[in-house]
Amino acid sequence: MTLDADLAVLGLGAAGSSALWRSATRGADVIGFEQHTPGHAHGSSHGHSRLFRTALVEGPQYVALARHAQRLWRELERADGTELLTLCGGLFLGPADGRILPPILETIAAHDLPHETLTTAQVRSAYPQHAIEEDTVGVLDPGTGVLRAEAGIRAAVRAAVGQGARVRTGEQVLAVTPGERGVEVRSTGPEGERTWRFGRVIMATGAWTAGLLPELTVPMRVRRTLLTWFRAPEPEQFGPERFGVFLHEADGYLAWGAPALEGHGVKVGLHDLPAPAVADPSHNPLEVDPAEWAEVARWVSRRLPGLDATDVRAEGCMYTHTPDEAFSIGTPRAYPGVVLAAACSGHGFKHATAVGDAAAALALDEEPAVDLTPFSPDRFG
Ligand SMILES: Cc1cc2nc3c(=O)[nH]c(=O)nc-3n(C[C@H](O)[C@H](O)[C@H](O)COP(=O)(O)OP(=O)(O)OC[C@H]3O[C@@H](n4cnc5c(N)ncnc54)[C@H](O)[C@@H]3O)c2cc1C
Structure with a gap:
């Protein structure tokens, strides 16, 4: 069975656009799917700005993620030639x-x-x-400031495409099914309904995730x-x-x-x-x-x-x-071949570049840059 690509990123919001960019940067053969267009106003990432904080009220366990995210936001700014993060305090x-x-x-x-x-x-x-x-x-x-939200998402997608990623906009994923050899994705878009096969899939579908993966044990x-x-x-x-x-x-x-x-x-x-x-x-x-x-x-x-x-x-x-307000990053037991980058519980934008990078590393069998133990998708079940 031939694969359509080694990797797919489903959902190109905050986490998915970054996962696409970080996968393409690693040389992956990757396709991104987005039901709208990147930077749209119908998910969790619109409204011009998001706060970036390092002295995190959410606890010390997020600082490594925030620092890694900040390095990557700066790298994305250099790649795109735009200012995304303003540290105004x-x-x-x-x-x-x-x-x-x-x-x-x-x-x-x-x-x-x-x-x-x-x-x-x-x-x-x-x-x-x-x-x-x-x-x-x-x-x-x-170490606190403001991130440009839609601009950051569009910059990540542009940087990914510049590194060879393919993008399908207006393409809605209908089902995700892990199989013996890879993951099957059913979608519908401008060219009608189609079934795709990928080696691995990164799920970054935000609020839609639980509906697409009903056997997840992390409550969302x-x-x-x-x-x-x-x-x-x-x-x-x-x-x-x-x-x-x-x-x-x-x-x-x-x-x-x-x-x-x-x-x-x-x-x-x-x-x-x-x-x-x-x-x-x-x-x-x-x-x-x-x-x-x-x-x-x-x-x-x-x-x-x-x-x-x-x-x-x-x-x-x-x-x-999620019940503990922590993210879900990793491969859930019920969905082999699928890497979850989801459930950012109202504080995920600042970390999105690091979450996307971690998901890309996991999908490509690399060691993630930060410890993901607190974010295991199976921590509840
Ligand atoms: C009002 C508000 C204020 C916030 N303030 C902050 C803040 O100050 N600082 C901070 O760090 N965080 C903040 N957050 C949280 C942060 O914005 C979110 O955690 C983050 O944006 C979520 O990103 P995401 O990629 O998970 O979801 P999204 O950005 O919503 O991305 C999911 C994407 O998947 C696509 N998708 C879904 N289903 C399908 C499908 N079936 N087929 C194809 N595509 C699909 C969607 O269209 C969407 O583009 C705030 C959130 C809100 C709502």
């Missing part, structure tokens, strides 16, 4: 004994990361844009989330030089935000805003009912009073969660 705010500062300080201590701690008075004086409570203190992380829960931008009447107060990226634990929420950049307003989100489950990722509306962002606007009017909380632009998006 980040301010993490909350009670000293709250939900975010203790794990951030643990990550900083474990990896001896450069940082600065700020008292309540110092935060108020240096960052008056934030209205903080009396018990709120700050940690400054110079997809929920709706929002991207919301607020207008700054005094934009110079909220640019990357004066404002930076932030996380702020206040009023029962973990809020995150990015400065006004390249014509976009200040981006603010509430990570734990209750939101409905997404039954079918292909039908999660991009349009947002104002009732959905009302709570974000209330938070903004309390905590970022310099923004106009009535002037909002919003888009729908999706998080794919």
Whole structure:
């Protein structure tokens, strides 16, 4: 039985575009499949920007991945000739004994990361844009910044094609079936339905993964989330030089935000805003009912009073969660020949180049650059 290519990458979002690039860089004969076009707005990777953080609230186990990812983002910038990552610094705010500062300080201590701690008075004086409570203190992380999301995905696909990868856009994968000699992929696209055979397959289908691989033992829960931008009447107060990226634990929420950049307003989100489950990722509306962002606007009017909380632009998006919020990278027992690069639980964009690189290494029988033990797809079953 002849193969159509040694390797296929299914899904060219954040993880898949990187996996395609890292596979092509290794000289693999690889084809990428994407149901839309790379950089589209119907998955989990649209909305101009994503935060890049090194002093990670998610724990010290992600630092090696973030550092490797940063090296690769820089390599991709050189390959593409575009700026993708701007390290403008980040301010993490909350009670000293709250939900975010203790794990951030643990990550900083474990990896001896450069940082600065700020008292309540110092935060108020240096960052008056934030209205903080009396018990709120700050940690400054110079290793934090902003990634251009769609631009990064398109750059990775361009770099992959430049290294010989083939890409099929508008091609929807219908089924993935491991067999004796390789993996069978059924798809439908501009040329109709077709069955392909590959030596190995990297699955980077984000929120759609559980539907395509029903025997996975890692539970994946997809929920709706929002991207919301607020207008700054005094934009110079909220640019990357004066404002930076932030996380702020206040009023029962973990809020995150990015400065006004390249014509976009200040981006603010509430990570734990209750939101409905997404039954079918292909039908999660991009349009947002104002009732959905009302709570974000209330938070903004309390905590970022310099923004106009009535002037909002919003888009729908999706998080794919696992019970431990950790990624799933590796070959699940139920699907030999398939390497999973998935379930990035709302914090995966920054790591996407490293996740794609790890998946490419595994698919090509190389040793991944980082320890993937915490991300085993079989850790739940
Ligand atoms: C609102 C929001 C804010 C976030 N903020 C941050 C942040 O600040 N920092 C951070 O690091 N992370 C952040 N994240 C998380 C991060 O964006 C995601 O973890 C990451 O983008 C997921 O990438 P992915 O490749 O897994 O999924 P996607 O980028 O969605 O890619 C999956 C791709 O597979 C394609 N696909 C699916 N099924 C098929 C099929 N059957 N056939 C062909 N193609 C298919 C899809 O069309 C899509 O292009 C945020 C997420 C959201 C939603």
